Amino acid sequence: MTIFAGLVLFLTLGLLLVFGVPVGLAVLVSAIITMLLILPFDMTMFTTAQQLAVGVDNFTILAIPLFILAGIIMNNGGIAFRLINFAKVLVGRIPGSLAHTNVVGNMLFGSISGSSVASAAAIGRVMIPMQVNQKYSRNYGAATNIASAPVGLLLPPSPLLIVYSLVSGGTSIAALFIAGYIPGILWGLGVIIMAYFIAKRRQYPVSETISWKDKGYIILSALPSLLLIVIVMGGIIAGFFTATEAAAVAVLYATILTVLYKSLTLKDIPEILRETISITGMILFLITASAMFSFVMSYTGIPEGISSSLLSITDNMIILLLLINLILLVIGTFMDITPAVLIFTPILFPIAMDLGIDPVHFGIIVTFNLCIGNITPPIGTVLFVGTRVANARFEGVIKALVPYFIMLVVILLVITFVPQLSLYLPELFDL
Structure with missing residues (x-):
C-alpha cells in the first residue's frame, strides 16, 4: 500500500505540475x-475539510502575514537606498566594491524584507546600472546580485524558517532564527570572496572615498532600519515576546519609521495591503494543502517507507546526509522554496531524526539547500528576476554564476558536517 500510494501521490502531483496547475492546487x-483510493468518498471529503482547517489553526502562522506586511512596508519606504549607502561604508574600498556593496545590501535588505525576490529586484535595480557605468561586466553584476539575494531567507526574521517550524512539529522559532546567523553570514562572505577574486583578476575599480562626516551621516540614516532586526531578535531572545508578537511589533515599527521618513502616505496603504493579502493567501493555501498532503503521507506510511528504504541502503551518516543534500538540491531546482519545505520536510525529517540530527540544524540544512535551488535553473525564481533586472542574457548569467554555485555548495557541505555552525548561537542563548 505504501509503494502504491506513494506512486499515485507523486505521479499525480508531477503530472499536474507539468500541465501548469498551480502548486497549491496540485498538492491538494x-x-x-490518493485518499479516494483508500477511503470512501464521504470520509475523504470530511478528512480533507478537517485537515484544511487544522492546517492554519495555529497562532504561530499569524507571524507569517505580519512579517510579510512589515517587509512590504519597508520595501516601499525607501529603506533600500539607506542600506546600500551603509553597505558602501562597510565594503567600499575593496576591488569590485560595488559588487560587494550589492552583496551586503542584499544581506541587510533581505533580512528585513524576508524575500529573496524583493532583494534581487530592489538592490539589483540600483546597483547593477552603477556597476555597468563603472565598466563592470553586466553578467558579473547580475550573477553577484542573484547569488547573494537568497541569503535574507537564512537571516532572521525569516518567514521560511517559521514555515519549517510548523511542518517539523514545532521546532523552536527563536532557535531557528538565531541559528541562521552564522550560515547566512558564511553565505554572504562566500559570495564576497568569490566576487573579490573575479574583480581582482579583471581589475574592477573601488568606490570613491567617503569622508568621515558622510560616513557618520550614512550610518545614522541607516541605523533606524537596522534597529528593526535588533528589536525583533532582541525581544524574542530576551523572552519579551513570541515570534508572532515580534511580527506585530515589526509592523508597528516599520510603519512609524516609514512615516517619519515621509515615504509612506495614506494612498500607499491599499496597495501595500493588497500585496500582503495576495502573498499571504498564496502561502496559507499552500500550508493548508500541504497539511492534507502530509496527512495522506502519514496515513499511508510514506515517510516511514522512504526512511526505511534509505536506511536499508546504508547506515553511514555521511552518505545519508550527502543523499539528503542531493535530493534537496534537485528539488530546489524544480520547485519554489515554500512548497518544497512544506512537502518534503515531513518526508526527510524522520530520516534526520533517525540519524540523530538536531531539528534546528536540519532546518538550516533544508533552507540552505533550497535557497541554492532558488538561483538555479530551470525554475529558480531569483535567477529569472535578477536576470531581468540586470537586462542581461540568461546564458551569460548562468556561466557567470558557476563559481558562486561551487562556493555555495562547499559552504553547504561545511554547514552540514559541522553542526556547531548552526547550533552554537542557540546553545549560547539557551534556546
Whole structure:
C-alpha cells in the first residue's frame, strides 16, 4: 500500500505540475485522489475539510502575514537606498566594491524584507546600472546580485524558517532564527570572496572615498532600519515576546519609521495591503494543502517507507546526509522554496531524526539547500528576476554564476558536517 500510494501521490502531483496547475492546487488534488483510493468518498471529503482547517489553526502562522506586511512596508519606504549607502561604508574600498556593496545590501535588505525576490529586484535595480557605468561586466553584476539575494531567507526574521517550524512539529522559532546567523553570514562572505577574486583578476575599480562626516551621516540614516532586526531578535531572545508578537511589533515599527521618513502616505496603504493579502493567501493555501498532503503521507506510511528504504541502503551518516543534500538540491531546482519545505520536510525529517540530527540544524540544512535551488535553473525564481533586472542574457548569467554555485555548495557541505555552525548561537542563548 505504501509503494502504491506513494506512486499515485507523486505521479499525480508531477503530472499536474507539468500541465501548469498551480502548486497549491496540485498538492491538494493529488492528496485527495490518493485518499479516494483508500477511503470512501464521504470520509475523504470530511478528512480533507478537517485537515484544511487544522492546517492554519495555529497562532504561530499569524507571524507569517505580519512579517510579510512589515517587509512590504519597508520595501516601499525607501529603506533600500539607506542600506546600500551603509553597505558602501562597510565594503567600499575593496576591488569590485560595488559588487560587494550589492552583496551586503542584499544581506541587510533581505533580512528585513524576508524575500529573496524583493532583494534581487530592489538592490539589483540600483546597483547593477552603477556597476555597468563603472565598466563592470553586466553578467558579473547580475550573477553577484542573484547569488547573494537568497541569503535574507537564512537571516532572521525569516518567514521560511517559521514555515519549517510548523511542518517539523514545532521546532523552536527563536532557535531557528538565531541559528541562521552564522550560515547566512558564511553565505554572504562566500559570495564576497568569490566576487573579490573575479574583480581582482579583471581589475574592477573601488568606490570613491567617503569622508568621515558622510560616513557618520550614512550610518545614522541607516541605523533606524537596522534597529528593526535588533528589536525583533532582541525581544524574542530576551523572552519579551513570541515570534508572532515580534511580527506585530515589526509592523508597528516599520510603519512609524516609514512615516517619519515621509515615504509612506495614506494612498500607499491599499496597495501595500493588497500585496500582503495576495502573498499571504498564496502561502496559507499552500500550508493548508500541504497539511492534507502530509496527512495522506502519514496515513499511508510514506515517510516511514522512504526512511526505511534509505536506511536499508546504508547506515553511514555521511552518505545519508550527502543523499539528503542531493535530493534537496534537485528539488530546489524544480520547485519554489515554500512548497518544497512544506512537502518534503515531513518526508526527510524522520530520516534526520533517525540519524540523530538536531531539528534546528536540519532546518538550516533544508533552507540552505533550497535557497541554492532558488538561483538555479530551470525554475529558480531569483535567477529569472535578477536576470531581468540586470537586462542581461540568461546564458551569460548562468556561466557567470558557476563559481558562486561551487562556493555555495562547499559552504553547504561545511554547514552540514559541522553542526556547531548552526547550533552554537542557540546553545549560547539557551534556546
